[in-house]
Amino acid sequence: MLHCLAQELNDTLKSTTAGEMLSDFGQRMYFPKGIISQSAEAKTLGKKANGTIGMTLCQGVPVTLPCIQKQIPTLTPGELVAYAPTAGDPELRALWKEKIIQKNPSLAEKNFSLPVVVPGLTAGISYLCDLFLSKDDILLAAEPSWDNYVLIAESRREAQFKQFNMFTGMGLDHSFNVAHFEKAVKENSAKGKLCILLNFPQNPSGYSPTEDEAKKICATLKEVAESGCKIMVWCDDAYFGLDYEENIEKESLFAKLVDLHENIFAAKIDGPTKEDFVWGFRCGFITFGGKGLTQEHYDALIKKLMGDIRSSVSCCSTPPQSILLKAFKEPSLEQEKLTYRKMLEKRYKKVRLFLESKRDDLVLQPMPFNSGYFMSLHCNGIDAELLRQKLLAEKGIGTIAIDSKTLRVAFSSIDEQLVDYVYTAIYETAHEMAKN
Numbered sequence: 001m002l003h004c005l006a007q008e009l010n011d012t013l014k015s016t017t018a019g020e021m022l023s024d025f026g027q028r029m030y031f032p033k034g035i036i037s038q039s040a041e042a043k044t045l046g047k048k049a050n051g052t053i054g055m056t057l058c059q060g061v062p063v064t065l066p067c068i069q070k071q072i073p074t075l076t077p078g079e080l081v082a083y084a085p086t087a088g089d090p091e092l093r094a095l096w097k098e099k100i101i102q103k104n105p106s107l108a109e110k111n112f113s114l115p116v117v118v119p120g121l122t123a124g125i126s127y128l129c130d131l132f133l134s135k136d137d138i139l140l141a142a143e144p145s146w147d148n149y150v151l152i153a154e155s156r157r158e159a160q161f162k163q164f165n166m167f168t169g170m171g172l173d174h175s176f177n178v179a180h181f182e183k184a185v186k187e188n189s190a191k192g193k194l195c196i197l198l199n200f201p202q203n204p205s206g207y208s209p210t211e212d213e214a215k216k217i218c219a220t221l222k223e224v225a226e227s228g229c230k231i232m233v234w235c236d237d238a239y240f241g242l243d244y245e246e247n248i249e250k251e252s253l254f255a256k257l258v259d260l261h262e263n264i265f266a267a268k269i270d271g272p273t274k275e276d277f278v279w280g281f282r283c284g285f286i287t288f289g290g291k292g293l294t295q296e297h298y299d300a301l302i303k304k305l306m307g308d309i310r311s312s313v314s315c316c317s318t319p320p321q322s323i324l325l326k327a328f329k330e331p332s333l334e335q336e337k338l339t340y341r342k343m344l345e346k347r348y349k350k351v352r353l354f355l356e357s358k359r360d361d362l363v364l365q366p367m368p369f370n371s372g373y374f375m376s377l378h379c380n381g382i383d384a385e386l387l388r389q390k391l392l393a394e395k396g397i398g399t400i401a402i403d404s405k406t407l408r409v410a411f412s413s414i415d416e417q418l419v420d421y422v423y424t425a426i427y428e429t430a431h432e433m434a435k436n
Contacts (some may be wrong), residue, residue: 003155005030028155032147038388042398049414049422050398054203054373055279056340057413063277063340067330071323072213079322086306086314088117088285089321095328096285100268103241104255112289113298115268116305119316120282121238124269125197126152127286127308132195133159138188142166142198144204144376144406149197162188166205170365170378172355176213182220187214189229192375194223198253199236201243201372204400204408208371214249218256233257237270239372242341244348248370258289266292272324274373276333277340281320344373347411350419351375363434364407364427373412377426379405382433387426390433395425 002010006028013019039052056063089095096115101107115332118124125148133139135158138310141149143163153161164184188194195396198217200208209217225231235254244251257266271284288301327333362380369375379387387402392398400408407426414422 002028003030003408009187021143032151033036038283038400039326042375042392048396049418051409051414051422052398052400053413054410055413056277056344059415065277065336067327067333068278068314068323071326072327075191075319075322080319082318084318084321086310087302089325092321092325095325099285100159104251105250107255110258113287113302115287116302117316117321118284118286118309119313121269121271121273121284122148124284124286125236126156128267129153129157131304132232133157136160137195138162138163139195139197140184140188142202144402146203159221170367172366174368176209178213178216181217185220185224189224192228193230195232196233197236201239202374204374204402204406205367206241206369206374208248210247211249214253217253218260221264222261230263232265235266235268235270239274240270241275242344244304244345245370254289259291262292276337283316283320283324339368344412346416347416347419350416351411351423354420354423358427365432374408376402376406376408379407382430387430387433390429391426395420395429397425
């Protein structure tokens with residue numbers, strides 16, 4: 001069944017040569033009225049504060065690590081304009097694998113592939129869909145989730161995008177819904193094959209599982225794998241490492257899954273775009289891991305992925321790879337990153353302090369959050385899209401309506417001194433709407 005937005009575009013093109021020439025894929029394509037279009041509106045009208053965009057801003061300007069900025073004038077012609085290898089710069093790939101191990105120490109003695117460079121994490125998700133999702137296959141993810149997942153899985157690949165309830169309830173005291181995750185995995189494993197997409201810290205909620213929750217997630221996956229189902233888990237680690245509470249699982253689930261069971265195969269989609277504050281570099285990585293897989297197996301998987309890259313973008317952009325390779329060798333890198341991570345944590349704590357005073361609010365309830373760039377508010381009795389529009393038009397504040405019940409706010413792009421102003425305006429506006 002076509003998405004309503006795709007059908008609307010098809011109707012517009014009806015009876016034209018262009019419309020008659022559309023492929024089945026072309027007929028399924030649409031541009032979602034989601035994060036990107038809402039961010040574009042906020043860029044124009046969000047004069048007071050723009051809490052739409054998943055970047056770290058200071059006074060409206062993206063932050064840049066000094067060790068990134070300094071590399072730009074130093075690039076040689078080969079580092080600047082030459083084609084990169086299809087799988088990416090070999091030295092950068094090896095260095096990123098070292099970094100994965102540094103951040104996930106339990107991987108040091110485990111067998112997993114060399115990362116492959118992809119043009120951003122969105123492309124990484126799309127390539128995994130290309131390689132591992134056929135028509136009517138199931139991709140299971142959390143509810144709510146990033147709007148691009150359904151566009152890629154359903155409209156591009158004609159797969160079924162199914163969701164489990166992310167949380168036990170709304171409010172700061174609730175947590176990851178392990179029971180519903182287990183129920184959804186078991187219900188959707190009947191075909192003997194299941195792809196699961198887990199994104200932590202999660203977009204749009206800003207939640208990462210605790211150490212105990214991570215163990216239970218893995219126990220569920222192992223139990224289903226032992227029943228004979230082949231499971232592939234996609235670990236979307238876009239915001240990896242941005243943790244603000246002590247009890248959060250510090251390692252990626254990928255580290256636990258690569259040797260968990262022969263019927264479990266994992267892919268890690270990560271990159272410097274969020275971790276190293278270089279969003280527009282569009283540089284990410286895909287790494288494979290699975291119990292019983294050999295180097296020969298990994299080489300075959302990488303060649304299939306290279307075929308997907310070659311047949312789409314040919315190769316990834318050279319300058320970002322060159323800059324990152326140099327920056328990763330700078331001794332000041334981690335300290336520079338820590339400065340901005342501390343800034344994000346201060347914003348997080350300020351948001352959380354404000355929300356603690358609103359625990360009994362009946363109109364807006366925060367979803368659990370403890371990490372990342374975002375948090376989301378659950379709307380009771382009012383429409384999130386209408387709230388977004390009213391905030392933008394009357395207060396000059398940009399937010400994102402994920403769906404009719406969920407308003408996402410990117411505290412990463414709101415200066416600390418504006419946090420109270422922004423959230424006071426959100427709550428006041430929501431209550432005005434609830435009265436009418």
